[in-house]
Amino acid sequence: MSTCGLAAAGTIEQYFYGELTPADAARVDVHLRECAACRQHVDDLRAIRSALSARARVDAPPAGDWSGFTRRLDSAMPTARTRRTVIPWLAIAATLTLVTAGVFVTSRISRNQPTLQTPPASTSAQEAASAARLPQAVRPATNAGVASVADQSLVRHSEEHFERSKLVVLGLATLDPHQAHAGDWQHERELAGSLLPDTRLYRLAAEDRGMTDLARVLGDLETVLLETSMTDHPDRESLERVQRLIARRDLVVKMNVVGSGI
Amino acid sequence: MNGEYRSAADSDLVARAAAGDGSAFHALVERHRAMVYRVAYQFAGNHHDAEDIAQDVFIKVYRSLERFRYDAQLTSWLYRIVMNACIDHRRRHAPAGWAPFTDDAELKMLNAPEEGPGPEETAYGLQLGEVLEAEIARLPPGQRLVFTMRHHEGLKLSEIADALGLAEGTVKRQLHAAVHRLRAALSASRVTVGGRA
Numbered sequence: 001m002s003t004c005g006l007a008a009a010g011t012i013e014q015y016f017y018g019e020l021t022p023a024d025a026a027r028v029d030v031h032l033r034e035c036a037a038c039r040q041h042v043d044d045l046r047a048i049r050s051a052l053s054a055r056a057r058v059d060a061p062p063a064g065d066w067s068g069f070t071r072r073l074d075s076a077m078p079t080a081r082t083r084r085t086v087i088p089w090l091a092i093a094a095t096l097t098l099v100t101a102g103v104f105v106t107s108r109i110s111r112n113q114p115t116l117q118t119p120p121a122s123t124s125a126q127e128a129a130s131a132a133r134l135p136q137a138v139r140p141a142t143n144a145g146v147a148s149v150a151d152q153s154l155v156r157h158s159e160e161h162f163e164r165s166k167l168v169v170l171g172l173a174t175l176d177p178h179q180a181h182a183g184d185w186q187h188e189r190e191l192a193g194s195l196l197p198d199t200r201l202y203r204l205a206a207e208d209r210g211m212t213d214l215a216r217v218l219g220d221l222e223t224v225l226l227e228t229s230m231t232d233h234p235d236r237e238s239l240e241r242v243q244r245l246i247a248r249r250d251l252v253v254k255m256n257v258v259g260s261g262i
Numbered sequence: 263m264n265g266e267y268r269s270a271a272d273s274d275l276v277a278r279a280a281a282g283d284g285s286a287f288h289a290l291v292e293r294h295r296a297m298v299y300r301v302a303y304q305f306a307g308n309h310h311d312a313e314d315i316a317q318d319v320f321i322k323v324y325r326s327l328e329r330f331r332y333d334a335q336l337t338s339w340l341y342r343i344v345m346n347a348c349i350d351h352r353r354r355h356a357p358a359g360w361a362p363f364t365d366d367a368e369l370k371m372l373n374a375p376e377e378g379p380g381p382e383e384t385a386y387g388l389q390l391g392e393v394l395e396a397e398i399a400r401l402p403p404g405q406r407l408v409f410t411m412r413h414h415e416g417l418k419l420s421e422i423a424d425a426l427g428l429a430e431g432t433v434k435r436q437l438h439a440a441v442h443r444l445r446a447a448l449s450a451s452r453v454t455v456g457g458r459a
Contacts, residue, residue, distance in 0.1 A: 010438035017412060019419060044445045051390040052413070059300035061309055066295065073291065073317055077284075077324060204427060223429050 006031060007041050016045045158202050158214060162255045165195050165221055169255065172228060173246050177236040192228035199225055220249040272336035280327035287327075290336075291320050297337070297415075298344055304410040305348040307399045311355075318347045341417060342425035345407060349426075352403045390451055397447035401440050408433055409440040 006012060006028070014020050015028040032039050061069055168191045199222045206215035228242050246252065267275065267289035275293075278286035295316065302315035322343050330339060398406060407426075411417045419437065423430040 008438075010434040013437055013441055014419070014434070041445070044448055045441065047390070047448060048394060048441075048444050049413070051394050054389075055391040055395060057300055057414075058303040058309075058312075059296040061299070061313060069295070069313055069316065070291075072313075073320055076317065076321055077287075200427065223432070226428075226432055 004035055004037050006035070007038050012038055012041045013045070016042055155211075155214065158206070158218065161195075161198055161202055162217075162221070165199065165225070166252075166255050168192055168195060168228075169221070169224060169246060169251055172224070172239070172242055173252060177239045177243070189229055192225040196222065196225045196229055217251075217254045220251050220254065224249070224251055273330075273332050276327055276330050276332075276336065279324070280330070287324060290323070294337070294340055295320070298340065301341075301344045301410060301415060302348065304398070304414055305403070305407055306351070311351065315344070315347050315351045318351065319343050322347065338421065338425075341411065341415070341421070345411065345422075345425050348407055349403070390448070393447055393451045394444055397444055398440075401443060405436050405440040405443075408436040409444075412437055 011020070011024075011028065015025055018025075020028065028038075032042065060066065168188060171188055171191075199218055203215050203218035203222055206212075206218055224242065224245050227245055267286060270278075270286070270289070272290070272293070275286045275290045279290060298316045298319050299312055302319070303309070303312035306312045306315060319340070323340070326343075330336070398409065401409065408422055411422050411425075412419065417425075419430050419433045422428075423433045426433070
């Protein structure tokens, strides 16, 4: 199954599924006249489509009987409804707790920090100050109270996550593609894979809270970790690709900015 | 489903269901359950898990009716919930540390004993469609999901990327990797059938 650069880049699938612009599709048309490997690729995709379209599509339980499904769904719905009525009360309780915590933190800051230059005296205040030190670009909305405390908590956890991830990113950025051993590469891959789920969670949480700049840095980190964990060949090209990704996204600098709160 | 619900737009049904109209919610389920079940079955490969996933999807829909954006297509929103439900389902039933889009997950999938025979062995006595389906079932979950949504459901790569919260390039690579494996299965099948002829 030979291949060419166009196919290796996934362009032939995009062509087959009609996802290229007319101009790019026309260029692939021209290419196909000259490239037997890509023609074979398209033929294979047609064969796959044809073979799969001949298969029965399963879109219902056995014998098309939805009664069991409907019964079980109905029995689950009261729970869902109950939760919907309980959740607002939980939310109110959580809000009250957070507001109380927010007021407490604010009062501690005001009492212990007459000016912003005074070092924070308590752990809570340090956390608040840590968030306050963040650059405007990654600082959450600073409304006192619920959102502020929760956002600061997310920022603090993200900072800690960046610290853990920085080791991997720096390790990748400084590996010499010409001398990297398979063991080094494997180690970085495993670390990247282990950090990926948390990165995704933090990124989604930041997006949910509208902290777009923080979400963007986390998104860049996620892309790098994903690319690293998906690459299993310890070859120079793969490492260089990851390093280009880190450089293009300026990831080390961004993580340092978020981490140090300059 | 009575005529009133049958002719109602998705957005009307969502609004009514969000206001507490249980019949409107049931009408929504009835209208979209086949699509949800189809994707779930493609992903899970069996009725038991497909039903679990489909139930999860509609429970999530029910709980988040208020969050539906009325300027969006309900099907796009549903696809997003289905894809996430597939990943959640797999995560719940996979060993600790499993991630849907890593090669580690791929290796685990390939090494799992219930995966069955490889494409060469499968080719004997089976039609090409069966060989390919068996290979789809062996794809890593992330690749399987991307291939299913692109090939069977016709979603664009950008739509899949948006639903999964991934870069479009990543989705493109996942699709390419899936197609690569299916082509290998196709090729092995041709060799096997040719060898027997």
